[in-house]
Amino acid sequence: MNANIHGSNLILKTVLEVRDLTVSYGKVEALSNANIKVGEGQIVTVIGPNGAGKTTMLSAIMGLLESRGKVDFDGTIEGVPVVERMVARGMNLVPEKRELFGEMTVEDNLVLGAFQRHRSGHRDHAQTMEEVYQLFPRLKERRSQLAGTLSGGERQMLAVGRALMAKPKLLMLDEPSLGLAPLIVREIFRIISELRRRGVSILLVEQNARAALQVADYAYVLETGEIAMEGPARQLADDPRVIEAYLGLGGKHQEMLST
Amino acid sequence: MDFQIAMLLGQDGITNGAIYALLALALVLVFAVTRVIFIPQGEFVSYGALTLVMIQAGAIPATVWLLLGAGLLAAALDVRLALRAGQPGRLVRLLGWYVAYPLALVALLYTLPVKDFPMAAQILFALAVVVPMGPLMYRLIYQPIAAAPVLVLLIVSVAVHVAMVGLGLLFFGAEGSRTPPFSEARFEMGPVMVSGQTIWVVVSSLVLIVALYQFFERTLYGKALRATAINRVGARLMGISPALAGRLTFFLAALIGALSGVLIAPITTIYYDTGFLIGLKGFVAAIVGGLASYPMAAAGALLVGLLEAFSSFWASAHKEVIVFTLIIPVLLWRSLRGRHVEEEE
Amino acid sequence: MKPMFSPRLILGVFLAVLAVAPLVLSPFYVTLLNYIGLYALVALGLVLLTGVGGLTSFGQAAFVGLGAYTTAVLTTATELPGWLAWAGGSPWLALVVGLVFTAVVALVLGSLTLRLSGHYLPLGTIAWGISLYFLFGTLDTLGGHTGLTGVPPITVFGFELDRGEELFYLIWLFLLSAVFTTQNLLDSREGRAIRALKGGMVMAEAMGVNTARSRMIIFVIAALHACASGWLYAHLQRFVNPTPFGLHIGIEYLFMAVVGGAGQVWGALVGAGVITIAKQWLQDVLPRIFGQSGNFEVIFFGLMMVIVLQRARDGLWPLLARLVPVRATRRELDAAAEALPRKPLPAKGEVILEAKEVTRRFGGLVANNNMSLSVRAGEILALIGPNGAGKSTMFNQISGVDTPTSGEVLFLGRAVAGRDSREIARMGMSRTFQHVKLLPTMTVLENVAIGAHLRGDKGVLSSAWRLDRNQEARLLNEAARQIERVGLAEHMFDAAGSLALGQQRILEIARALAADPCLLLLDEPAAGLRFKEKQALAELLRKLRGEGIGILLVEHDMDFVMGLVNRVVVMEFGEKIAEGLPEDVQRNPAVLEAYLGGVE
Numbered sequence A: 001m002n003a004n005i006h007g008s009n010l011i012l013k014t015v016l017e018v019r020d021l022t023v024s025y026g027k028v029e030a031l032s033n034a035n036i037k038v039g040e041g042q043i044v045t046v047i048g049p050n051g052a053g054k055t056t057m058l059s060a061i062m063g064l065l066e067s068r069g070k071v072d073f074d075g076t077i078e079g080v081p082v083v084e085r086m087v088a089r090g091m092n093l094v095p096e097k098r099e100l101f102g103e104m105t106v107e108d109n110l111v112l113g114a115f116q117r118h119r120s121g122h123r124d125h126a127q128t129m130e131e132v133y134q135l136f137p138r139l140k141e142r143r144s145q146l147a148g149t150l151s152g153g154e155r156q157m158l159a160v161g162r163a164l165m166a167k168p169k170l171l172m173l174d175e176p177s178l179g180l181a182p183l184i185v186r187e188i189f190r191i192i193s194e195l196r197r198r199g200v201s202i203l204l205v206e207q208n209a210r211a212a213l214q215v216a217d218y219a220y221v222l223e224t225g226e227i228a229m230e231g232p233a234r235q236l237a238d239d240p241r242v243i244e245a246y247l248g249l250g251g252k253h254q255e256m257l258s259t
Numbered sequence B: 001m002d003f004q005i006a007m008l009l010g011q012d013g014i015t016n017g018a019i020y021a022l023l024a025l026a027l028v029l030v031f032a033v034t035r036v037i038f039i040p041q042g043e044f045v046s047y048g049a050l051t052l053v054m055i056q057a058g059a060i061p062a063t064v065w066l067l068l069g070a071g072l073l074a075a076a077l078d079v080r081l082a083l084r085a086g087q088p089g090r091l092v093r094l095l096g097w098y099v100a101y102p103l104a105l106v107a108l109l110y111t112l113p114v115k116d117f118p119m120a121a122q123i124l125f126a127l128a129v130v131v132p133m134g135p136l137m138y139r140l141i142y143q144p145i146a147a148a149p150v151l152v153l154l155i156v157s158v159a160v161h162v163a164m165v166g167l168g169l170l171f172f173g174a175e176g177s178r179t180p181p182f183s184e185a186r187f188e189m190g191p192v193m194v195s196g197q198t199i200w201v202v203v204s205s206l207v208l209i210v211a212l213y214q215f216f217e218r219t220l221y222g223k224a225l226r227a228t229a230i231n232r233v234g235a236r237l238m239g240i241s242p243a244l245a246g247r248l249t250f251f252l253a254a255l256i257g258a259l260s261g262v263l264i265a266p267i268t269t270i271y272y273d274t275g276f277l278i279g280l281k282g283f284v285a286a287i288v289g290g291l292a293s294y295p296m297a298a299a300g301a302l303l304v305g306l307l308e309a310f311s312s313f314w315a316s317a318h319k320e321v322i323v324f325t326l327i328i329p330v331l332l333w334r335s336l337r338g339r340h341v342e343e344e345e
Numbered sequence C: 001m002k003p004m005f006s007p008r009l010i011l012g013v014f015l016a017v018l019a020v021a022p023l024v025l026s027p028f029y030v031t032l033l034n035y036i037g038l039y040a041l042v043a044l045g046l047v048l049l050t051g052v053g054g055l056t057s058f059g060q061a062a063f064v065g066l067g068a069y070t071t072a073v074l075t076t077a078t079e080l081p082g083w084l085a086w087a088g089g090s091p092w093l094a095l096v097v098g099l100v101f102t103a104v105v106a107l108v109l110g111s112l113t114l115r116l117s118g119h120y121l122p123l124g125t126i127a128w129g130i131s132l133y134f135l136f137g138t139l140d141t142l143g144g145h146t147g148l149t150g151v152p153p154i155t156v157f158g159f160e161l162d163r164g165e166e167l168f169y170l171i172w173l174f175l176l177s178a179v180f181t182t183q184n185l186l187d188s189r190e191g192r193a194i195r196a197l198k199g200g201m202v203m204a205e206a207m208g209v210n211t212a213r214s215r216m217i218i219f220v221i222a223a224l225h226a227c228a229s230g231w232l233y234a235h236l237q238r239f240v241n242p243t244p245f246g247l248h249i250g251i252e253y254l255f256m257a258v259v260g261g262a263g264q265v266w267g268a269l270v271g272a273g274v275i276t277i278a279k280q281w282l283q284d285v286l287p288r289i290f291g292q293s294g295n296f297e298v299i300f301f302g303l304m305m306v307i308v309l310q311r312a313r314d315g316l317w318p319l320l321a322r323l324v325p326v327r328a329t330r331r332e333l334d335a336a337a338e339a340l341p342r343k344p345l346p347a348k349g350e351v352i353l354e355a356k357e358v359t360r361r362f363g364g365l366v367a368n369n370n371m372s373l374s375v376r377a378g379e380i381l382a383l384i385g386p387n388g389a390g391k392s393t394m395f396n397q398i399s400g401v402d403t404p405t406s407g408e409v410l411f412l413g414r415a416v417a418g419r420d421s422r423e424i425a426r427m428g429m430s431r432t433f434q435h436v437k438l439l440p441t442m443t444v445l446e447n448v449a450i451g452a453h454l455r456g457d458k459g460v461l462s463s464a465w466r467l468d469r470n471q472e473a474r475l476l477n478e479a480a481r482q483i484e485r486v487g488l489a490e491h492m493f494d495a496a497g498s499l500a501l502g503q504q505r506i507l508e509i510a511r512a513l514a515a516d517p518c519l520l521l522l523d524e525p526a527a528g529l530r531f532k533e534k535q536a537l538a539e540l541l542r543k544l545r546g547e548g549i550g551i552l553l554v555e556h557d558m559d560f561v562m563g564l565v566n567r568v569v570v571m572e573f574g575e576k577i578a579e580g581l582p583e584d585v586q587r588n589p590a591v592l593e594a595y596l597g598g599v600e
Helices: A052-062 A084-088 A106-113 A117-118 A127-135 A137-141 A150-163 A182-197 A209-215 A231-237 A240-247 A251-258 B003-034 B042-057 B064-086 B088-109 B119-130 B131-144 B150-172 B194-218 B221-231 B233-239 B244-263 B276-286 B293-315 B315-325 B328-336 C007-024 C029-050 C060-076 C082-087 C091-113 C120-137 C163-185 C189-195 C200-208 C211-237 C247-263 C268-289 C295-310 C317-325 C391-399 C421-429 C444-451 C460-464 C469-486 C501-514 C531-547 C558-562 C584-587 C589-596
Strands: A014-025 A028-037 A041-047 A068-073 A076-078 A092-096 A168-174 A201-208 A220-223 A226-232 B188-189 B192-195 C155-158 C159-161 C351-362 C365-376 C380-384 C406-411 C430-432 C519-523 C550-555 C567-572 C576-579
Touching: A014 A052, A028 A041, A028 A052, A028 A068, A028 A220, A028 A226, A028 C460, A041 A052, A041 A209, A052 A068, A052 A084, A052 A092, A052 A168, A052 A201, A084 A092, A084 A117, A084 B233, A092 A150, A092 C444, A106 A117, A106 A150, A106 B221, A117 B221, A127 A137, A127 A150, A137 C189, A137 C576, A150 A168, A150 A182, A150 C584, A168 C247, A182 A201, A182 A209, A182 B042, A201 A209, A209 A231, A220 A231, A226 A231, B003 B042, B003 B192, B003 B194, B003 B221, B042 B064, B042 B119, B042 B131, B042 B150, B042 B244, B042 B276, B064 B088, B064 B119, B064 B131, B064 B150, B088 B119, B119 B244, B131 B150, B131 B244, B131 C295, B150 C247, B150 C295, B188 B194, B192 B194, B194 B244, B221 B233, B221 B244, B233 B244, B244 B276, B244 B293, B276 B315, B276 C120, B293 B315, B293 C380, B315 B328, B315 C120, B328 C091, C007 C029, C007 C163, C007 C558, C029 C060, C029 C163, C029 C189, C029 C211, C029 C247, C029 C268, C060 C091, C060 C120, C060 C211, C060 C247, C060 C501, C082 C091, C091 C120, C091 C155, C091 C211, C120 C247, C120 C268, C155 C163, C159 C163, C159 C589, C163 C189, C163 C211, C163 C268, C163 C460, C189 C211, C189 C444, C189 C460, C189 C469, C200 C211, C200 C421, C247 C268, C247 C295, C247 C317, C268 C295, C268 C317, C351 C391, C365 C380, C365 C406, C365 C550, C365 C576, C380 C391, C380 C558, C391 C519, C421 C430, C430 C501, C444 C469, C444 C501, C444 C550, C469 C501, C501 C519, C501 C531, C519 C558, C531 C550, C531 C558, C550 C558, C558 C584, C567 C584, C567 C589, C576 C584, C576 C589, C584 C589
Parallel strands: A041 A201, A041 A220, A092 A168, A168 A201, C380 C550, C380 C567, C430 C519, C519 C550
Antiparallel strands: A014 A028, A014 A068, A068 A076, A220 A226, B188 B192, C155 C159, C351 C365, C351 C406, C567 C576
16 A cells, blocks of 8 residues: 655654554544654654544554554653653654643743653753743743733744643644644744754644645655555655645646646 | 621631632632542541541541551552553552551551640641542542543542541541630630631631642642643643642642641531531532632632521521522522533533 | 343233232332332432433432422321312322422422533532421421321222332332333433433534423423322321431432443332342441441442442443343334425525625634625535635534624525524524534434424323324434435444444434435535445435535535535635635635645
């Protein structure tokens, strides 16, 4: 099934390796035998149309959903991932719904991002917060405002900033561009590139395929619960079959795009 | 009714209201964080007060055996889990809290002349016995069904209440008791005499409320509890586990309950089942706040306390009827506010 | 293969055993059975209320008290006020008065508390349970804490039932008729509405069920069962005092229902039996173990409840039922039943739905901005757009779940805003849900029959006494017809939860069709369907269009939409970015950009 374009993702050191991950809701398999790899310092993206199982995959890796298969994170295999343990080990998820603490201030939201680090004895959240504020000056302006009063773009920044407070080894972003205006999408993707420059490995799930393929190193295309294609992002960006997967238009569209 | 009686009743109402306020706060907290409607809250009041009574009488409080038993059970469960998860490192801490701590308490209670200690030390001992039952209760009873519907959690709460009342009768007997007051002092405020104990109750309640407020506003763990109450999934993604939040919440609830018991034991005769009615009045207050608003719950508590005091003067036989019927207009008022067909969990 | 027994056989054996029981058992056991019967009657009400309807009451003992005290006062008082004098002295008249009185009290309490979300009701029941208990103990006319004595026995045709063995038959007659009427009720139009209360309220309202009324119905029924039990109790004991009507007994009743299996009619009997017998035994044993007296059995019951709810939330009945293999009875459809009348459809081409400049803001967020669209009878309109474009919000404005900040939605010329889902359903708009909403334990047939709720009118009493069978056959026939139409006929009697997701979506369409709509709103009907299923669905929608039904489709699946619909409206960022024929929209660069994202 896997139409591999140019071999597999060649990487030096693997941060995340997911093998045969399967999630079922009752009788229905939402994700079947997914295999993906994320290397250190890489941005890997999983794209695919809505309902393909992208969010399901992230939730299963994080341990929010029950799954079968193996999740090898940072050299240790988890049979059944448990959220709190994954967080403690340096995996952080910015979920599609953001899941902010709406009735708390921006600053309290950020402080809580460092909860697990604080618990394990790292009391450096003041400094991390400065770094987050540097990345998102807007958040600093709004730090005493309630998270629920922020605009869509600011919420996304806060969600990312909150995850960064944990100093993650692997940051997983679920549809960071969802519902955001084009200018803000561009800003978010600029920040994703900036994070990679700072050494954070990123697993990016996106419906906005073009933007995702532009920042990513490697990409997987998910279609109805299965990985249908994978390859270096640059090559997938030009692959007509990606468009097919999205629009289900087949040949008709290739024609049109070539004009 | 003359002015003096009114002042006396008002004083009674405020004293009881302060206790109801504390309990209402605990109930709102427990519900917000864990979705548990904590019917056994009142049992901690009786257990706290009567454990102190037993300590003052020079007996080994029977509650310490319950603590030990529950601790052994929790240890058995968690040690198995820790071994299965391949984390033997956790064993020491588990056994320490679940087994060594209650054993140490038993040893201290046996060897030290606690009976002759100053009252503050006796109170500390009583709290040391009763309060850890909160987190243990969460571990044994609620944690395995933390995701269950509110209704199931409520029925479980009622079941726990029933069992705790039964155990209370077994531990403390059917006789009621009082403890000596913290202070014999009396103060004249204008035409009214105010007893020292009243002031103790009101001031301690206020201090506790302020301390709780500070805890939730300033500390990381307090914020973590608020975060769990606001958004469970978000909190888990920060590494705040529902189990941790649950144990912490139940610790606070048990602390508030036991402390309330210790505070009113000198004013009211406490029986093994007194706590339930006191706790329910806290509930009436908590419902005034919609199980969500702390200030409204506190105001409701004061209202319940005053209503109870004044109705005991006018219609003493119907005192309880009046207080519990108060809930009906309150519910009516609540039901007129929100009305849309919504799914219940 | 295990031998299978017919349910009739098992029931027959059970009834025969009951009939001879008082003749062979010692009085002690007859008394025990009497109490089990009395308790089971109350627990049965709770099964309906808690297990089926998802509402909980800890205050049922107070209703038992109302029944007991009413008859005690009416049959022992020497002087009754003039307006009540007619009811004096006769237990049977006292039963009628008690039932009416209880119904009134339940209606008042219910109207105060039933509208509240789940956890307020049980808290409310605790409060009034305590209030009524204290009231029994403090009113002088009720004899205070000593109670009332000298309650006469019940007479039947001049025959006095003054011994336990005699009253036994009356108690079990009451219980069994309550069990059978409850079973009948649950298997009817009203019953399906009641069974939808637990987890299906939003769906049921969208199908036209008045869920508030259904909640009230089961609340009152449960209270009446309790009242009847109290009446029997008073005449069995021949005196009443407040003790058996306190909160702790109310809690015990709930335990019985939960332990027996709160969703099962017969679970009430099992629960009452287990708890009553265990209590008898524990009251003997425990004081000897603990060396002091007191009701220590509550410790045991409390812990048992915790374990039951942790380990076997469905109670004991399902475990017992597994031991005795009973042949499942399959419901027969009456093909001869007359078809239900249909509403005339609007003329093809007539505009039936019109959204005019709809804007919806959530705080600062504009979810829909100036959206206009219209659907005509006999056409399919697709509303498409990428995730987060505001399609669901628009769907909510159209279906009346939400109200626009400005602009309006007209259905058949009348504004949708401000009407509840029931009224909109009655007007002829029927919908499916993006996240499938069905009742997983009910059969496909029953689920679809909920869709036809508004096309029947038989109420509780006719259902309980099976006077609704003619209409019921017609409703079920209609449901079966729709199931066949969408191609699920082979699953007609399967539990809806056992279907694959795609089939569940199809089931929702059948349910919507059973309402006889002129406009269908479908929220992502093709999601999760396989290629063949999609083709079949498209074929079905074409057929419906041909019949003159208007269809609005919210979809992501462009492939599915393109070959099927007449017109397409494309949304992004809450606004309409394109509208027109599928082929034109497909070529629109703005649409491509919306779907694939912008290129810098």
